[in-house]
Amino acid sequence: xxxxxxxxxxxxxxxxxxxxxxxxxxxxxxxxxxxxxxxxxxxxxxxxxxxxxxxxxxxxxxxxxxxxxxxxxxxxxxxxxxxxxxxxxxxxxxxxxxxxxxxxxxxxxxxxxxxxxxxxxxxxxxxxxxxxxxxxxxxxxxxxxxxxxxxxxxxxxxxxxxxxxxxxxxxxxxxxxxxxxxxxxxxxxxxxxxxxxxxxxxxxxxxxxxxxxxxxxxxx
Numbered sequence: 001x002x003x004x005x006x007x008x009x010x011x012x013x014x015x016x017x018x019x020x021x022x023x024x025x026x027x028x029x030x031x032x033x034x035x036x037x038x039x040x041x042x043x044x045x046x047x048x049x050x051x052x053x054x055x056x057x058x059x060x061x062x063x064x065x066x067x068x069x070x071x072x073x074x075x076x077x078x079x080x081x082x083x084x085x086x087x088x089x090x091x092x093x094x095x096x097x098x099x100x101x102x103x104x105x106x107x108x109x110x111x112x113x114x115x116x117x118x119x120x121x122x123x124x125x126x127x128x129x130x131x132x133x134x135x136x137x138x139x140x141x142x143x144x145x146x147x148x149x150x151x152x153x154x155x156x157x158x159x160x161x162x163x164x165x166x167x168x169x170x171x172x173x174x175x176x177x178x179x180x181x182x183x184x185x186x187x188x189x190x191x192x193x194x195x196x197x198x199x200x201x202x203x204x205x206x207x208x209x210x211x212x213x214x215x216x217x218x219x220x
C-alpha cells in the first residue's frame with residue numbers, strides 16, 4: 001500500500017521523504033490556503049515545488065476549482081502541463097465524470113475525489129480515473145462505516161477488472177491506515193501526524209528502555 005501525505009506544507013513533505021515512506025502527495029485549495037498560498041500564480045508555483053520535493057515517479061494530486069466541464073478541462077490541462085508528476089483531481093459530479101473521461105482520452109491521469117458510495121466509484125472507474133478517493137472519516141462522521149465502502153469498492157473492482165486504484169482519503173488516525181490496508185486500499189492519503197502515529201507503541205518504548213538500561217549496566 002502506498003502512503004501519500006495530504007498537505008501543502010513543504011516541511012511535512014520533506015520530512016516524509018526523508019523518512020523514506022513518501023509515495024506521493026494530495027492537496028487542495030483549502031490546504032493551500034492554510035499555508036497562506038493564494039492566487040493562481042503562487043498556487044501553480046507551489047505545486048511545482050511539491051513535485052520537486054517528492055521526486056520522480058511519485059504522484060501529486062492537484063485539484064481543479066471549476067465545476068463545469070469546460071472550466072475543469074482548461075484547469076486540468078494547465079495543471080498537467082506543470083510537471084509529469086501531476087494527477088488532476090476532479091470532483092465526483094456529472095460534469096466531473098465527463099471531464100475525467102475526456103482527460104483519459106488525452107492521456108492525463110486523474111483522481112476522482114469526494115466519493116461516498118460504491119456507485120460513484122463505479123462511474124469514476126468507467127470514465128477511466130487513475131484513482132478514486134472515498135472519504136472514510138467523513139463517512140464515519142455520518143454514523144456509516146467508511147471502511148465498508150473501501151471493502152465494497154475493492155470487491156467490485158476485483159470482479160469487474162477495473163484498474164482504478166482505491167485511494168483512501170479523509171484518514172484521521174493510525175488505526176484508519178491499518179484498517180484501510182486490510183480493506184484493500186491501494187493508497188492512503190493523510191496528514192503526516194497519522195503516519196507518524198504508526199511508529200508508537202508503549203511496549204516498544206518499554207523494551208527500548210530496558211535494552212538501554214541493560215547495556216549501560218553491563219558496560220558501566
